[in-house]
Each structure stands twice: as structure tokens, then as C-alpha cells.
Amino acid sequence: MSAQSLFSGHCSNLITPLYTKLQNPLSSSSYSLSYPCFIRSKHQVSFKLQYFPASERFMSVRRLTCSNSVEKVSNIVSEKEGSKSWVKRRKLAVFVSGGGSNFRSINQACIAGSINGDVVVLVTNKHACGGAQYARDKGIPVILFPKRKDELNGLSSDDLVKVLREFEVDFILLAGYLKLVPPELIRAYPRFIFNIHPSLLPAFGGEGYYGMKVHKAVIASGARYSGATIHFVDEQYDTGRILAQKAVPVLAIDTAEELAARVLREEHKLYVEVTAALCEDRIVWREDGVPLIRSKENPEEYY
């Protein structure tokens, strides 16, 4: 029995089907993809699910592969009923321009095991920035991009794509990277590039809205809330689909620095949470194109 299809949204280098027995009246005893959200959708918003009887199990895996990754099907370990699901560790590239506090936070979570991934390379436009120094201390390779006119070290856009492919990068996380990501990279990694922005987008986003400027603008506007937003990256600044947000209050006596500190605390938590979800394939796509995260604790909940 096949119904509609749920597109997990990641045409990634690795296919990770999570086969779990569905607690779901629609599917009595067959294996199926574990996105029970369909049941909860009693309103106009609906999710699409794909059900495959057991015999079609490997067929369904191929249906989800990227056209450029057919050779990787051998990496998949299909699951027998009752055993744990196996998900390969993801490879992350982090892009920074400054201190790199989000990068550090994510790296620590990878090491601690709360993220099923590893930062395999750091990309920066400032070779002496805090993030780059921390990377070198931790033995993480540092790549300079883009190159400045007077520099010979930096890479071209195509070279960058090649290098990231060599590192077998799965996801690219921008964490305070101030340059615009080149179209070549976006085409090479569609729906795999994420950014964190220190406001509740779409407010206080776009060109010129970075760092302390965002917080100053928030305070000057009289807005009573700000926060952090993680979104997919497209060709413009801060316009890709929103994936996660966390709000903080703006107090009457706040300075930009105080607000920045309050938002930064939430940024760290949010980026770790989202990266963990990424590395566990917990991103799903609503029918209207909005990306959602499936809760780890309660797979029937989305946020």
C-alpha cells in the first residue's frame, strides 16, 4: 500500500532511513518511515507519508537517494524490528568571521556526544579571528574563503565546493560569517546550509543587520521581544526558510550589550539543538514548504 510521499528534505550524501514500527492505525504491521505526524494533522496543514510493505523496503531506500549518491546505498543498514536505529555520524563545516562562540558550543556538543556529528573543517574570511584560533587549537583544518584581492591563500568558490566535497561535508553551519555565501555553494548544497541570526526574523534582518547593529535596532524600535533564528540559507541575506526560533524579552533598561548577551545564550542552545536534530535526520517538511523539527523525546511532536 503506498500513499503520498514524505520528502525528508535532505538529498544528502548519506541515506538514513529510520525504520521503526509505526504506532499507527493506518499501517498495521508493515515497516514504514517514522513520521507519524500525519495522524495529528486534522486541519488544513497536512503531512505526506510514504508507506511501503516490507518487500519494498530496499526499493524505498533507493527512491530517497540523491541522483549523485547512488553509490552510497551500501552504507545503509536496515533495521530489524526491535533493534536500535543506526545513523552515521555527520560531517559539519562551520563558517565564522569572528569569535566563534557558536562554533565552540557546537564543537563541544559534538565531543560530548549530544550531537551525532563532528566539525571537520572551519571556513573563515579572517584567518586570525577567534574562531579560527580555536579551530587550530582543536586540530580542525582552517580554510580561508573568500580570498581578499591582495591575498593568494584564499579559495575560489569552485575550489571551496571541491574542498568541502573532499571533506565529505554533510551540513554547512554559518555561525557569524559575514560574507554572502556564493551561488556555487548553494547549488552544491541545497537545503544543507544553515545560518543563525540574532533577531526574530523577518524583523531586523537583511543587509546591514549583523552583530550589535541588530540589537541596537531592536532597542531603538521599542520592540519588547527579540531572539535568535536559525534558517536555511539562500542567495540573499537572512531570507531562507525559518527552521527554529527562540524569543527573549527586551527590557525597558536594556543596553544593546545586555540584550546581545541574552540573545547569545539562546543562540548557543538553539544551534546545538538544531544541529543535533540535523544529525539525527529529524527535519521534516510541511506541505507548504515550512521546515519543522521532530522532537526527539516525543516523535509525535513537531516544533
Added chain:
Amino acid sequence: MAAQSLFSGFCSNSITPLYRKVQSPLSPSSYSLSYSSCFIRSKHRVSFKLEYFPPSERFMSVRRLECSNNAEKVSNVVPEKEGSKSWVKRRKLAVFVSGGGSNFRSINQACIEGSVNGDVVVLVTNKHACGGAQYARDKGIPVILFPKRKDELNGLSSGDLVKVLREFEVDFILLAGYLKLIPPELIQAYPRSIFNIHPSLLPAFGGEGYYGMEVHKAVIASGARYSGATIHFVDEHYDTGRILAQKAVPVLANDTAEELAARVLREEHKLYVKVTAALCEDRIVWREDGVPLIRSKENPEEYY
């Protein structure tokens, strides 16, 4: 001792000075305007301005706050003796609606109950048969049609509207689902006295075209995880005046526009009543950078 001045921001038709003994190290025993406590807390770049007057200058200070067009109203002022309650005249409110008027009803009920120190004295609408207008008639509140449609003779001109509101001695104008743009004449006549409520967290999802269900649909389509209500001062454009208050609500993964709208509407009602109460008790203060704040009723040293 006079320092800088705190402008309460309201050049309204009636003067209501709140004289209270100030709990402030800066002012040992003199009467002064009750916005002094904020100065102490401002240890950062943001500062408030305060005005201190020794008792002999008390009535002088009242005049300093008056509108140039209201000198004759000084007699309405009742100065306070130390220890007695402060007296604040009930404010007169005009509410503008185009639709059902649920915010209007909510505010009106609060006025009747006494949680808002004011009364809705007139309803203005561009739709004479809308829910808000019907409710107003039921409650004996006069209904004014504005603006007039091309084929109608009943509606008022902008100049007439200003005159009528002045006759009603309106202190504050509250837009509550009014879809027409406010004419410049009205904004000039009532500077910093016109307020609007918008069903999103401005500056997001505001401006022309963003009204009613359109706002909630846009919020959901964007993937934003938060929405809410914003009350702001009104200027010549849609949704661009200074933000006075906001309340956030979560947007859930399976929300429809209607569900989000209902969640936001509940907060709108509470917020507009809270803000109107603050308005009618002169609890709006202005930060130095021009951002309006509300002084908490429970804790006068807190602002939000």
C-alpha cells in the same frame, strides 16, 4: 532644585498631575512628579529625565506641563497633600472599528467594571452596520461614520471629525480593527494620543495589506515560531508609529491561521485593556531615545 525635565508625553485636554512623595535619595522631602524612580535605575546609557520642584513651585510645575490650548483647565487640577490618595480624572476615549469590535467590547467592559479609569464616549466606524457599531448602539454609545463613502451623505469630513471629537472632549483615540488610514488632520489634532493594535510582533508582518487573517497566514507561511500583538502610537503610515506594548504567543507546527488568530486575539484583549488602563492613569513615560514605556501600577519602579 530643578534638574532636567520629564515630558509625560500627553498634551491632553485635561491635566492630571500625580503628586506623591518620592522614594528617592535624590529628592529628600519635596513633592515632585512621580516619575523619579526611573532615574535611579538607569545606570546605563539609557536615561530618563526628571523634574524636581520645591513645594513653592508646585503649581508652576502644573502649568509647565499644560498644553498651550488648555490653560483654562488648570482649575480641574486637585493638588495632593502628603498621605492622601492621588486623584486622576476619568479619561474620555474614542474607539475606531471596522469590524466585529471585540477589542472595543473588551475595553468598554473594563471601563464599566472600573479597571480602566475612563469611558468610551464615541465610536467611529467606516461601516455603519459592523458588529462594533451595533454593540455601541446597544450600549448607548454614539456612532460616527468616517470617512464618508462617495455615495453617502452621512459620513464626516476630516475637519468635521476633529471638531466632533473635540466636542466630545476625547482624550485618547483607540483604533481597534479600523482599516482606513487616519487623516493627517486627526494626527495633528491629537499628537501622541492615537493608538492602534496590530496582530503581529511589529515590525514583522506589518504595513499595507497586512490586516486580519492576512497577517496570520503570512506568519504561518514564513515559518516564524512566534507571533503576538503590538500596540503602537499612530502616525501617518500603517503600523509604523512607536511601539508601546507587545505580547508574544507561540506559533505551533500544526496551527491553522484561524487557531493562531484566536490565540493572538486573546492576548490582544488583555493587552489593550492593560495599555488603556495605563493611559488613563498617566503611566506612559518616554525614554530619552523616544521609546514610550509603561510604568507598572504594582511596582512604580518598574517599566515595561
